[in-house]
Amino acid sequence: MMLFGLILIAWLGEWPPTIDTVMYNNTWRSFFVELAPLFTPVPGISLFPWQLLLIALVPFCIGAASGVRVHSRELDRAILVSIACIAVTFLWGFARGGSAYYAYYQLWRFLTALLIAYVFMSALRSPRDLVGLGKIVIATGLVRATLCIYVYWTQVHDKIFPLPEYVTDHDDSMLFAAAILTSFIWALFKGGKLTWLTTAVVVSYEVYAIILNTRRIAWVELVLALVLIYFLLGPGPTRSVINRWAKWAAPVVVIYFIAGLGSNSPMFAPVHALTTTGSDYDPSSLTRQEEARNLLHTLVNSGNPIFGTGWGIPYDLVEHYWSNYSANWVLVQYTPHNSLLGLAAFSGLVGIIGIWGVMPVGAYLAARGYRGSTDVIPKVAALVALGCLATYSAHCYGDIGLQSFQGVVMFGLALAVAGKTAAWSAARPLAQSVTARAGPEPRPSWRKGGAPRGRSGSAAKHIVARGGGDVPAGPKRPPPRPLSR
Numbered sequence: 001m002m003l004f005g006l007i008l009i010a011w012l013g014e015w016p017p018t019i020d021t022v023m024y025n026n027t028w029r030s031f032f033v034e035l036a037p038l039f040t041p042v043p044g045i046s047l048f049p050w051q052l053l054l055i056a057l058v059p060f061c062i063g064a065a066s067g068v069r070v071h072s073r074e075l076d077r078a079i080l081v082s083i084a085c086i087a088v089t090f091l092w093g094f095a096r097g098g099s100a101y102y103a104y105y106q107l108w109r110f111l112t113a114l115l116i117a118y119v120f121m122s123a124l125r126s127p128r129d130l131v132g133l134g135k136i137v138i139a140t141g142l143v144r145a146t147l148c149i150y151v152y153w154t155q156v157h158d159k160i161f162p163l164p165e166y167v168t169d170h171d172d173s174m175l176f177a178a179a180i181l182t183s184f185i186w187a188l189f190k191g192g193k194l195t196w197l198t199t200a201v202v203v204s205y206e207v208y209a210i211i212l213n214t215r216r217i218a219w220v221e222l223v224l225a226l227v228l229i230y231f232l233l234g235p236g237p238t239r240s241v242i243n244r245w246a247k248w249a250a251p252v253v254v255i256y257f258i259a260g261l262g263s264n265s266p267m268f269a270p271v272h273a274l275t276t277t278g279s280d281y282d283p284s285s286l287t288r289q290e291e292a293r294n295l296l297h298t299l300v301n302s303g304n305p306i307f308g309t310g311w312g313i314p315y316d317l318v319e320h321y322w323s324n325y326s327a328n329w330v331l332v333q334y335t336p337h338n339s340l341l342g343l344a345a346f347s348g349l350v351g352i353i354g355i356w357g358v359m360p361v362g363a364y365l366a367a368r369g370y371r372g373s374t375d376v377i378p379k380v381a382a383l384v385a386l387g388c389l390a391t392y393s394a395h396c397y398g399d400i401g402l403q404s405f406q407g408v409v410m411f412g413l414a415l416a417v418a419g420k421t422a423a424w425s426a427a428r429p430l431a432q433s434v435t436a437r438a439g440p441e442p443r444p445s446w447r448k449g450g451a452p453r454g455r456s457g458s459a460a461k462h463i464v465a466r467g468g469g470d471v472p473a474g475p476k477r478p479p480p481r482p483l484s485r
Contacts, residue, residue, distance in 0.1 A: 003061065003123055004136060006054055010409045011140040011175060013050075015039040022169045028155050030147055046104075054115065061123040071121055072419035078361040079114050079415075085354030086111065086311075089347040093310020102334045103312030106346070109408040114358070116412025117419070124420045127377035133413065134182050134381070138202060141179025144172050145209035152212045166213050170399050171406040173218035174391050176206045178410060181225055181387040182380075188238060189376050211266050216273030221394045223274070225387035232367055232386060277398075287322040288337055288398070294318050295341040299348070308348035315345050339402040340393075358415060363389050366418035372425025382421040388414040 013035035014023055023029070038050045090103055124130065148168045156167060180203050187199035210218045233239045260268030261275065276282045298316040303309035314333030317323075325332045336342040343351045363386055370382035392411045395401040402408075 002057060003120065004132060006050065006057075007133075007136055007409060007413070008140065009035055009038060009050060011136075011406055012143060013038060020169075024151055024155070024168060025160075025164045025166075027160075028151060051108075051112070054112070054119070058115070058119055061119045070420070070423045072365055072423045074361055074422075075117070075121065075358070075365055075415060075419035078358045079118055082114060082355050082358050083111070085347070085350050089307055089350055089355070090311050092304075092307045093312045093346070096310050096313060098310050098312025100312060102314075102331070103310075105331065106311050106334055106402070109405055110355075110402055112405075113408035113412035113415070116409060117358075117362075117415035120413060120416035121419045121423075124416065127375060127381075130377055130381040130417065130420075133417070134186065134384070137175075137182045137384075138179050141175050141206055142202065144168065144175055145179075145206050148172065148209040148213050163214075166215055168213055170215060170217075171395075171404045172213060173210070173215045173221060173399075174388075174395055174404070174407050174410055176210050176213075176218055177222045177225065177391045178384070178388050180206050180222060181229075181391075182384050185229065185380050185383050185387075188241075189380050211269045214266075214269070215399075216269070216277060217395060217398045219270045219273040220277055220398070221391040223270075224394050225390040228390050229383050229387050232370060232383065234371075283322065290319045290322045291336055292338055292341055294323075295336055295338065295345045298345045303345060304348055306348050307350055308344065308346045311346050313346070315342070335400055335403050337398065337400050339396040339400060343402065359389060359393060362415040362418045365422035366414075369418060369421025369423075369425050373421055378421045378424060381417050385414040385417040385421070389418070 012032050014020070014029055014033040016036045016039065017023075017026055017029065017033075019039070038053075039048050041048060042052070086107060090107065093103055094100060124133075152167050156164065183199045183202040187195045210222075230239070230242065233242070256268075257271055260271030264272065276285065294317055295315055297318050298309060299305070302316055309315070312334075315336060317333055323332075336345075340352075340356070343356060347355060366382045366386040366389065370379050370386070373379045373382065388410050392401060392407055392414070395404060395407055
């Protein structure tokens with residue numbers, strides 16, 4: 001419950017206006033700003049109280065689950081490899097004259113995601129915890145959507161000209177998409193008129209907030225996640241239902257897409273987002289392309305292909321016609337919008353393979369957890385985790401994902417859920433096979449001594465609890481003596 005409380009604070013809490021000048025265009029704050037002291041650096045150590053609370057809970061989470069802890073060994077190893085590669089590339093940058101402070105700013109959020117993944121994988125005990133986590137995702141998504149709608153109609157509409165680029169901030173796109181995925185996938189597997197009605201309300205509300213927030217990357221994240229989940233479903237009744245509805249909806253979608261090609265109406269925001277992403281005439285896309293060329297120049301000419309430039313060293317600003325940012329943004333050359341190319345420039349192959357390797361491992365475990373689970377809750381959780389991993393990857397590619405606090409919290413939770421569902425799905429067949437090999441409880445033997453032959457039921461249960469081992473057979477009878485003629 002304390003970890004769930006920290007997640008709520010991370011997604012709903014507002015940082016001090018002096019630190020976060022992006023939220024609500026720095027013109028308004030909600031009552032969640034009362035949580036700002038938890039995101040104010042502690043003097044002398046430059047850590048937030050929120051970070052200190054998370055670190056303080058680590059030994060309790062691991063210790064409380066030490067007796068029944070079910071971990072994915074693959075994810076544990078990927079986390080350790082990622083941390084080791086971060087340490088190596090950090091030292092490489094420091095040795096080349098990089099700034100330890102800027103390197104810390106580049107990395108602390110990603111390290112927080114790895115810590116969240118390990119801690120939650122230890123703390124999650126049953127599918128009931130996954131239900132609580134899903135409710136938190138939907139609830140926080142609805143709260144942030146409500147704030148977005150309220151701010152737009154009370155603080156922005158007919159009051160700010162021209163309209164700002166966003167209403168809340170960049171990172172809410174991931175939370176909106178996660179709430180839509182959680183609600184939709186649950187309805188897809190649970191079924192029922194009430195469930196689908198609730199999902200329709202939640203999805204419509206979140207979509208309206210995405211339209212008002214005008215962040216086109218939210219549509220890219222949502223579409224990417226849904227396509228990936230569709231292919232993971234595999235042949236079966238669920239995909240058949242989707243295909244049946246898709247046949248009816250396809251003509252409407254085609255007409256909607258064609259009508260939105262020449263319109264700037266907010267009603268066609270998804271069409272505008274998908275058609276302008278990566279275009280050669282949109283200023284935002286041209287800025288991203290210019291930044292990508294600068295990062296590639298840094299990787300080829302200033303860095304090492306194995307270790308990159310090292311953390312704490314700015315990338316080369318060779319072209320800056322479109323990316324002519326304000327001089328007050330001193331972190332612009334340390335935090336590129338394309339975090340994946342930035343990861344390659346700052347840490348080379350070690351970063352792409354070693355540091356980012358937790359992403360494909362997490363996606364593989366989510367797919368394995370979905371395919372191996374028999375209960376609907378772990379199956380839904382595994383699919384949502386896979387969708388959130390895709391959402392975070394898209395955000396990293398397009399909008400400073402490595403430095404997104406809300407994003408790395410979601411990333412860490414998705415890794416934990418993927419590892420946990422995979423571990424549960426692997427442990428269940430093992431326990432069933434051990435129980436089958438143990439066989440039924442043996443009949444009592446009423447010979448001398450009164451002790452039943454074979455192993456008792458409690459001992460068999462003990463073997464199953466330990467996780468394996470055949471039940472040894474009882475002492476063999478001596479062979480019969482041959483009869484003499």
